[in-house]
Amino acid sequence: MPTRTALRLALLGSLAAVAALTLLPAGTGWSWGSPATELRWYATGLESGATVLQLLGNLALLVVPVALAVLLRPSLGRLPRLAGLALAGGTAIELLQWALPLGRVVSPVDAVLNAAGACAVGLVVARSRRPTAEPRPGRGLSPRAALR
Known part of the structure; x- marks a missing residue:
């Protein structure tokens, strides 16, 4: 597992x-x-490469930062927190694109797609970090078989 410092640098x-x-x-x-x-x-337009690229790019945009954030702060790995964080991030990007003269398209759909991809990956990372339960003796056996 990378150090917290390495994770912070990767997040930045x-x-x-x-x-x-x-x-x-x-x-x-x-x-x-x-x-x-x-x-x-x-x-x-899903038969168009440009449309699929745009869709996948929007879904993937916040994946790495959110995955790293969940690794750094496991408490972020719950859906309400993830959704809030991801929607705030996607919305902030769209608001900056609106406020700055960048020649960009401002899109609420992009913000939602950014959040959806981030939430999905954040939940996967959080789930993969949970400790697995040790099997208890007799678990999975019928009560009669566990007594033998």
């Missing part, structure tokens, strides 16, 4: 990568990504 690096992916200018101003239009685009 992953957050820097998320910032670079989402907050570097791609033009000027911003545009609104209508949720209805985006959902229709995803639903009807």
